[in-house]
Amino acid sequence: MARKPTLRDVSRAAGLSVYTVSRALSNGDGVSAASRELVLKVARELGYVPNRAAQELRKNTRSSVAVVTASTSNYYYIDLMKGIQRTLRLSDRTAIVADIAAEGVYTPELEDATIQDLIQSRTAGVIATLTLAPHNMKLLEDWDIPVVFVDSIPHESATRVPSITTDNFSASMKVGAHLGEHGYRDWLFLAYPARWSTRAERERGIRAAALKYGAGIEVIESENDVESAYATLTAYLDTPGRALPRAVIAGNNPMLHGALRVLHARGVRIPDDVAVVAFDEFAWAALLDPPLTVLNEDSETIGVIAAQTLTRIIDDQIKAELRGDPPTPAYRPEDRRELSSDLIIRRSCGC
Amino acid sequence: MARKPTLRDVSRAAGLSVYTVSRALSNGDGVSAASRELVLKVARELGYVPNRAAQELRKNTRSSVAVVTASTSNYYYIDLMKGIQRTLRLSDRTAIVADIAAEGVYTPELEDATIQDLIQSRTAGVIATLTLAPHNMKLLEDWDIPVVFVDSIPHESATRVPSITTDNFSASMKVGAHLGEHGYRDWLFLAYPARWSTRAERERGIRAAALKYGAGIEVIESENDVESAYATLTAYLDTPGRALPRAVIAGNNPMLHGALRVLHARGVRIPDDVAVVAFDEFAWAALLDPPLTVLNEDSETIGVIAAQTLTRIIDDQIKAELRGDPPTPAYRPEDRRELSSDLIIRRSCGC
DNA sequence: CCCGCGAACCTAATCGTTTAGGAGGTCCTT
DNA sequence: AAGGACCTCCTAAACGATTAGGTTCGCGGG
Numbered sequence: 001m002a003r004k005p006t007l008r009d010v011s012r013a014a015g016l017s018v019y020t021v022s023r024a025l026s027n028g029d030g031v032s033a034a035s036r037e038l039v040l041k042v043a044r045e046l047g048y049v050p051n052r053a054a055q056e057l058r059k060n061t062r063s064s065v066a067v068v069t070a071s072t073s074n075y076y077y078i079d080l081m082k083g084i085q086r087t088l089r090l091s092d093r094t095a096i097v098a099d100i101a102a103e104g105v106y107t108p109e110l111e112d113a114t115i116q117d118l119i120q121s122r123t124a125g126v127i128a129t130l131t132l133a134p135h136n137m138k139l140l141e142d143w144d145i146p147v148v149f150v151d152s153i154p155h156e157s158a159t160r161v162p163s164i165t166t167d168n169f170s171a172s173m174k175v176g177a178h179l180g181e182h183g184y185r186d187w188l189f190l191a192y193p194a195r196w197s198t199r200a201e202r203e204r205g206i207r208a209a210a211l212k213y214g215a216g217i218e219v220i221e222s223e224n225d226v227e228s229a230y231a232t233l234t235a236y237l238d239t240p241g242r243a244l245p246r247a248v249i250a251g252n253n254p255m256l257h258g259a260l261r262v263l264h265a266r267g268v269r270i271p272d273d274v275a276v277v278a279f280d281e282f283a284w285a286a287l288l289d290p291p292l293t294v295l296n297e298d299s300e301t302i303g304v305i306a307a308q309t310l311t312r313i314i315d316d317q318i319k320a321e322l323r324g325d326p327p328t329p330a331y332r333p334e335d336r337r338e339l340s341s342d343l344i345i346r347r348s349c350g351c
Numbered sequence: 352m353a354r355k356p357t358l359r360d361v362s363r364a365a366g367l368s369v370y371t372v373s374r375a376l377s378n379g380d381g382v383s384a385a386s387r388e389l390v391l392k393v394a395r396e397l398g399y400v401p402n403r404a405a406q407e408l409r410k411n412t413r414s415s416v417a418v419v420t421a422s423t424s425n426y427y428y429i430d431l432m433k434g435i436q437r438t439l440r441l442s443d444r445t446a447i448v449a450d451i452a453a454e455g456v457y458t459p460e461l462e463d464a465t466i467q468d469l470i471q472s473r474t475a476g477v478i479a480t481l482t483l484a485p486h487n488m489k490l491l492e493d494w495d496i497p498v499v500f501v502d503s504i505p506h507e508s509a510t511r512v513p514s515i516t517t518d519n520f521s522a523s524m525k526v527g528a529h530l531g532e533h534g535y536r537d538w539l540f541l542a543y544p545a546r547w548s549t550r551a552e553r554e555r556g557i558r559a560a561a562l563k564y565g566a567g568i569e570v571i572e573s574e575n576d577v578e579s580a581y582a583t584l585t586a587y588l589d590t591p592g593r594a595l596p597r598a599v600i601a602g603n604n605p606m607l608h609g610a611l612r613v614l615h616a617r618g619v620r621i622p623d624d625v626a627v628v629a630f631d632e633f634a635w636a637a638l639l640d641p642p643l644t645v646l647n648e649d650s651e652t653i654g655v656i657a658a659q660t661l662t663r664i665i666d667d668q669i670k671a672e673l674r675g676d677p678p679t680p681a682y683r684p685e686d687r688r689e690l691s692s693d694l695i696i697r698r699s700c701g702c
Numbered sequence: 703c704c705c706g707c708g709a710a711c712c713t714a715a716t717c718g719t720t721t722a723g724g725a726g727g728t729c730c731t732t
Numbered sequence: 733a734a735g736g737a738c739c740t741c742c743t744a745a746a747c748g749a750t751t752a753g754g755t756t757c758g759c760g761g762g
Contacts, residue, residue: 017742052472054718057404057747096447121403287611289640368712405748408717
């Protein structure tokens with residue numbers, strides 16, 4: 001098309017003012033049935049499609065929500081995104097994913113740049129899967145952009161911000177208890193960085209369980225991707241004088257993947273030589289060799305709840321704005337939800 | 352913040368016109384070093400962030416690229432997206448994923464609505480992972496929105512449109528040949544709908560191989576998700592008088608998942624009772640029980656190439672526009688790329 | 703001393719919408 | 733017949749940026 005048709009083109013072709021055309025297309029009143037029909041017909045013939053940038057500029061609205069993640073190699077995000085997308089579709093919003101990890105590695109600069117970018121595009125809201133830097137939370141607050149945390153919780157300076165998480169402490173206790181009941185007394189927790197707030201809770205739960213069952217617990221930390229997990233665990237096991245632990249607890253999906261790869265590479269038998277349990281159930285867990293005992297965080301549901309919460313806050317904001325009130329996000333205490341999760345017992349624990 | 356600072360606010364605070372401020376912030380010339388510094392300082396103090404909707408409207412540019420998919424439950428997309436994101440980041444563009452499957456099921460209406468939505472937001476370009484309806488291709492063409500296909504190829508009415516695919520025919524031949532050399536003579540191909548053009552190629556290759564090795568081949572089709580695959584295969588096997596095939600070929604990732612679940616549920620031993628091979632290598636394939644023999648489509652590379660191709664076309668478009676030429680996407684014949692792929696032989700085939 | 707030129711800056715139009723504030727016309731009520 | 737109440741439709745001002753086309757001013761050359 002040489003020049004894309006605009007409202008004015010439709011207006012000229014229909015012999016009506018742009019006002020009437022606009023109203024007709026947006027289903028507003030103040031337009032006779034005849035005019036509306038004419039407008040719709042002409043618009044169709046011309047192939048008119050409204051320009052969203054112009055609409056958003058004029059109406060001061062925005063239609064997309066950003067999901068901020070790092071390390072998309074985490075398969076857990078698939079289900080999460082599914083839940084989010086499904087829910088957002090109901091209110092005609094779209095999700096864009098903003099990954100603050102380049103080549104798999106997180107950098108604070110990239111986090112800052114990403115947030116800046118989100119503000120530039122005046123995102124309607126943010127769903128964050130990891131704890132964001134306080135100054136970035138401040139920025140989002142300044143611009144009245146609501147944030148909902150998922151899985152991770154916000155930095156303590158932002159306690160009002162909603163979060164949908166699992167009760168990671170109890171969950172970890174369950175994991176530890178199961179290991180303890182198997183009689184294992186020598187555990188290794190393969191953890192990811194504390195940037196994901198779940199890390200601390202999970203470690204705390206595991207440690208509490210270890211204490212209760214009189215088990216020894218070692219915690220090692222790796223970057224949040226498969227390669228790092230592989231390297232970290234290998235280095236740990238290769239340290240002279242170090243014996244295999246009796247049980248390995250993988251902190252999340254990438255940690256699990258890395259750990260399984262090193263155990264396979266070394267010909268270690270699971271669960272006979274070492275038992276393996278992990279967080280974050282995912283589609284293939286039951287089909288692995290052996291089938292994996294994992295904690296079932298229902299991440300699709302978490303995604304749904306997060307998206308619903310965010311949607312509600314955004315809608316409230318819009319209403320407030322119409323009333324002439326400031327569009328400060330109205331967070332409610334009950335938006336901080338903590339779901340429980342079950343241990344799905346399969347074979348890798350020794351059962 | 353009560354009212355978000357705009358260019359005008361910065362202009363007033365700095366005592367300079369909006370023109371000067373705009374030029375200073377966008378690093379243009381015609382501004383003295385002193386003024387530029389002042390502007391930057393004031394902008395920082397006020398927390399000014401440009402409004403992208405206004406910029407895009409005025410400059411008639413757009414910064415995001417849409418990835419059109421259906422059925423995100425396909426794990427194969429993770430690597431693809433990784434490649435795409437990584438590449439787009441280089442040119443300051445962002446990817447938004449537009450899923451044209453609601454609750455996992457594809458509908459033509461949703462495809463139309465999605466395309467309409469992409470045009471409304473004046474997307475810079477589209478990466479399509481499945482064949483789009485001809486009228487939607489027409490629409491995108493009318494709006495000068497370049498499209499690059501990935502994995503699938505476009506409908507025959509749009510032969511000039513680029514596509515980055517694997518050579519599915521040869522690949523399928525490899526799969527079939529390997530099965531043939533194992534001496535298996537009774538194959539079942541679990542396929543997804545032909546909306547993904549790979550389906551036809553893959554079936555053709557398998558059939559050719561079956562012919563060559565004198566094997567019997569049955570093809571059954573399911574919707575492109577795990578549940579459907581499970582149901583379809585179960586129904587097939589439950590048909591009275593039907594025996595287990597000697598080899599199952601899973602057409603893609605969801606088909607594989609469904610198939611493995613029914614085989615596990617029935618206590619069928621792999622590869623002793625039936626051999627399993629699949630398309631689309633993915634992260635967990637080597638850790639399954641047994642480790643899976645799969646075709647290695649390097650989907651991250653495909654993503655990179657697709658994003659590079661699209662980026663180049665968009666940049667050419669922008670240049671053409673600056674010259675005053677029409678912004679018709681300049682597709683080149685060499686943009687139709689077909690990569691080869693290897694069979695990764697593990698254990699599920701009987702090796 | 704005057705002219706010309708370039709740098710620095712400004713005014714105002716523009717991108718494609720939405721919408722406040724009227725204007726004109728029809729029709730009912732009294 | 734006059735006054736209102738409604739519709740329908742229009743004009744023109746936003747929204748927040750970019751930029752074409754001036755204007756002003758200082759300075760160097762003739």
